[in-house]
Amino acid sequence: MVRLGPDRFIKRLSSLYEENKDQGTVWVTMKRVGEGKKQPKESACLIRATDGRKKISCLITSSSKSVDFEQQLNSLMGVHLFGAATSQQKTRKQSSSYKKKKTT
């Protein structure tokens, strides 16, 4: 298990999805963990990702950081899981070419 910083985690998760683009399964798991015995009230979000072979993980500690991370994670999942294009132009191009293929 490799513990990464938020930015590197996003990059590695992106490549994990890319590697399993045609075949394979990717799991992303979130759980709440306590931050040591001295401060039981503090908690963090542990995020793990695996494709069954490689494992990566990341710890999100404060809610201020989690907002940025959440946006990055959501756009990443949008692209890889739903094929959401980053720009609207790209979506139009893709959808029109898809329609052409279907009709011919």
Next chain:
Amino acid sequence: MVYLEEWPVFWSTVQRMYFNKPNKTRYSVKYRSKDGKITLKVTDDQECLQFMLHPNQDLEKLKTINAWFLANMSTLSTEKSAV
């Protein structure tokens, strides 16, 4: 292992489960690229809820649940946050 059909039912049950056992509950997203299946799973080791996302329509649902779990799990207290 229960697949729930209705999103509002799944969503409210998930929230109840998390607030009952915040330290036991975990959430995962499974993506199978071959057929584009996206499965959400939430469990506290006693109950297990699953929900299948529609590949084309349910991006907002995924975003909502991701944001909610991240925000709740990384806060300092276990108090309920506004939904």
